[in-house]
Amino acid sequence: MSQHSKTPMLDRIEDPTDLRKIEMRHLRTVCAEIRDFLIDSVSRTGGHLGAGLGTVELAVALHYAFQTPEDRIIWDVGHQAYPHKILTGRKDRLHTIRQFGGLSGFLKRKESPYDVFGAGHATTSISAALGIAAARDFQREDYKVVSVIGDGAMTGGMAYEAMNNCGLLKKNLIVVLNDNNMSISPNVWALSNYFNELIASPTYNRFRANVWDLAGKFEEFGDRFRKIASRLEGGIKAVVTPGMLFEALGFRYFGPINGHNIISLIKIFREVQSWSGPILVHVVTQKGKGYAPAESDGMNLHGVTPFDKITGKSPKKSAPDQSYTSIFADALIDIVRKRNDVVGITAAMASGTGLDKLQREIPDKYFDVGIAEPHAVTFAAGMAAEGFVPVTAIYSTFLQRAFDQVIHDVAIQNLHVVFAIDRGGLVGADGPTHHGAYDLSYLRMVPGMTIMAPADEIELRNMLYTAVEHCDGPVALRYPRGNAIGLPAEKEFREIEIGKAVVLREGADVAILAVGNMVQHARKAAELLAHSGVEAAVVNMRFVKPLDTRLLDRLFHEHRYILTVEDNSVLGGFGSGVAEYLTSCGITDVVLRLHGIPDEFIEHGSQEELHRNLNLDPLGIARTAGELCEVSLTAPLEHEKPI
Numbered sequence: 001m002s003q004h005s006k007t008p009m010l011d012r013i014e015d016p017t018d019l020r021k022i023e024m025r026h027l028r029t030v031c032a033e034i035r036d037f038l039i040d041s042v043s044r045t046g047g048h049l050g051a052g053l054g055t056v057e058l059a060v061a062l063h064y065a066f067q068t069p070e071d072r073i074i075w076d077v078g079h080q081a082y083p084h085k086i087l088t089g090r091k092d093r094l095h096t097i098r099q100f101g102g103l104s105g106f107l108k109r110k111e112s113p114y115d116v117f118g119a120g121h122a123t124t125s126i127s128a129a130l131g132i133a134a135a136r137d138f139q140r141e142d143y144k145v146v147s148v149i150g151d152g153a154m155t156g157g158m159a160y161e162a163m164n165n166c167g168l169l170k171k172n173l174i175v176v177l178n179d180n181n182m183s184i185s186p187n188v189w190a191l192s193n194y195f196n197e198l199i200a201s202p203t204y205n206r207f208r209a210n211v212w213d214l215a216g217k218f219e220e221f222g223d224r225f226r227k228i229a230s231r232l233e234g235g236i237k238a239v240v241t242p243g244m245l246f247e248a249l250g251f252r253y254f255g256p257i258n259g260h261n262i263i264s265l266i267k268i269f270r271e272v273q274s275w276s277g278p279i280l281v282h283v284v285t286q287k288g289k290g291y292a293p294a295e296s297d298g299m300n301l302h303g304v305t306p307f308d309k310i311t312g313k314s315p316k317k318s319a320p321d322q323s324y325t326s327i328f329a330d331a332l333i334d335i336v337r338k339r340n341d342v343v344g345i346t347a348a349m350a351s352g353t354g355l356d357k358l359q360r361e362i363p364d365k366y367f368d369v370g371i372a373e374p375h376a377v378t379f380a381a382g383m384a385a386e387g388f389v390p391v392t393a394i395y396s397t398f399l400q401r402a403f404d405q406v407i408h409d410v411a412i413q414n415l416h417v418v419f420a421i422d423r424g425g426l427v428g429a430d431g432p433t434h435h436g437a438y439d440l441s442y443l444r445m446v447p448g449m450t451i452m453a454p455a456d457e458i459e460l461r462n463m464l465y466t467a468v469e470h471c472d473g474p475v476a477l478r479y480p481r482g483n484a485i486g487l488p489a490e491k492e493f494r495e496i497e498i499g500k501a502v503v504l505r506e507g508a509d510v511a512i513l514a515v516g517n518m519v520q521h522a523r524k525a526a527e528l529l530a531h532s533g534v535e536a537a538v539v540n541m542r543f544v545k546p547l548d549t550r551l552l553d554r555l556f557h558e559h560r561y562i563l564t565v566e567d568n569s570v571l572g573g574f575g576s577g578v579a580e581y582l583t584s585c586g587i588t589d590v591v592l593r594l595h596g597i598p599d600e601f602i603e604h605g606s607q608e609e610l611h612r613n614l615n616l617d618p619l620g621i622a623r624t625a626g627e628l629c630e631v632s633l634t635a636p637l638e639h640e641k642p643i
Contacts, residue, residue, distance in 0.1 A: 052082035059083035061265035076125035078106030088114035098429035100605030120433020123156030155370025167250015255282025329354030353393035396436025425567030431604030441572035453516035457484035465493035501548035507535035524618035
């Protein structure tokens with residue numbers, strides 16, 4: 001250990017076994033060092049910061065009070081679990097977090113035995129904990145099971161489904177409610193306000209302390225008095241604390257307690273281990289605790305790029321291009337201003353989807369339903385049933401959670417709901433739980449669904465306008481994470497003909513049919529192929545459903561080789577649609593190759609790294625087209641710098 005180490009106590013901890021050897025009186029120092037280490041590391045690499053700063057004491061207390069990994073701790077999501085990673089043998093690799101080949105930003109079973117259950121989406125931990133507890137009892141084993149769930153996740157119905165089942169099965173497990181009044185966006189949970197008002201008022205705790213002090217003065221009747229007071233306290237507790245709700249679900253409720261008092265947390269966790277049945281410990285924490293820039297604005301340092309530790313600010317970039325998210329948000333505001341029947345809906349991702357702009361500009365046309373994607377879709381269906389056009393902005397990976405509602409509540413009734421699907425395709429550092437790799441596949445099978453994917457920012461604006469103004473029934477508008485290509489803005493909207501593709505480049509040797517962000521890669525690939533004497537046609541298909549079958553008929557007639565390219569699973573995606581149509585035409589002399597995301601979960605890394613790895617960058621597309629045409633590529637192509 002270095003004599004000049006800034007974290008001498010933390011340096012002694014390789015895993016929780018080492019942590020449990022430290023005297024309790026030194027744990028405040030351990031917590032302080034974890035915070036310093038976390039701030040220093042994330043400031044260099046980027047990542048999620050605010051949530052982890054708020055759970056330092058909680059993570060230390062859990063690993064100190066429980067015999068992990070024999071005892072199972074299941075964390076909801078992963079933003080709050082960075083201190084957990086530091087304590088469980090990964091602090092020396094924290095500088096690789098969310099980078100290609102490095103640590104995951106979420107929980108991952110194959111990364112550590114302490115990551116009991118993988119999690120990228122919220123509200124899963126109680127269900128998983130109950131399943132683990134049931135398995136434990138079947139196997140007649142004896143270990144503790146703890147779920148750690150944020151109050152933001154408690155806006156999701158799955159948490160209550162699990163809690164209801166916990167009350168029915170009565171398994172021994174502990175749920176720790178980490179209440180920091182924040183998810184990614186500020187919570188819209190009604191009970192969150194209830195919690196905050198309770199914490200702000202000392203009335204209940206003062207009442208309890210006064211009664212117990214008074215009872216101590218009655219030597220003869222003290223015990224009886226306290227028993228009566230306990231019954232009275234129970235009645236008051238049911239009225240003024242959240243215990244009523246949780247106890248109605250079958251939980252024994254304990255709290256709320258200070259989540260930054262490490263000694264109290266350990267004592268409480270040790271105490272509740274001996275209790276039977278489902279236990280809920282309500283812990284109040286502060287997102288960003290111990291770091292002023294994060295404390296002042298819980299959203300400010302939720303997910304960050306590298307930043308200055310002193311100011312908490314990231315270096316300014318020179319004139320960045322607008323993101324697709326921002327362009328969508330601006331276009332929606334323009335449309336809402338013109339039409340009184342258009343509203344925006346988000347599921348606790350106001351800033352992530354850009355709808356925070358709509359909230360500021362036109363708040364009465366903005367709805368945040370919490371981390372409840374199935375509810376968001378059916379809520380939108382209800383509005384559409386009454387003549388509104390709800391634009392429901394949800395990340396691709398989160399819309400998966402509402403697949404049944406898309407079919408049952410929207411599509412079967414042919415309701416005009418516009419799904420603005422952000423983060424379509426490979427998203428980068430968030431990895432397999434967040435890659436939007438399946439939306440074209442799972443939406444393409446839905447009858448009546450129109451699916452469009454813009455190649456640039458102008459198309460995004462015009463497609464949103466078209467989806468609202470000129471479509472009936474459900475419409476999916478899918479666009480990628482990141483910046484657009486930098487085309488000059490157009491003030492006016494233009495209608496795009498439904499199902500109409502555009503030929504961007506003619507070429508007789510091979511036709512490359514691309515959708516979405518792959519269109520620009522395909523254009524560059526065609527330029528690279530030209531160096532080898534291969535003339536490639538490039539088509540911006542624009543619509544995955546309906547396909548431009550008239551153009552496909554022409555392309556099948558004029559080209560022996562067809563390559564489809566998509567930032568989506570090749571199974572059931574855009575290329576599959578082209579293959580299905582080709583088969584239905586009975587054409588046998590066209591060689592068709594589908595190129596996209598293979599049938600595997602893709603790990604995290606930058607979008608550029610992942611595209612390059614999967615041959616979805618321009619160079620990879622050019623090589624794939626060359627192989628299809630059985631053409632040997634010339635040397636300049638091999639040395640062309642990938643995008």
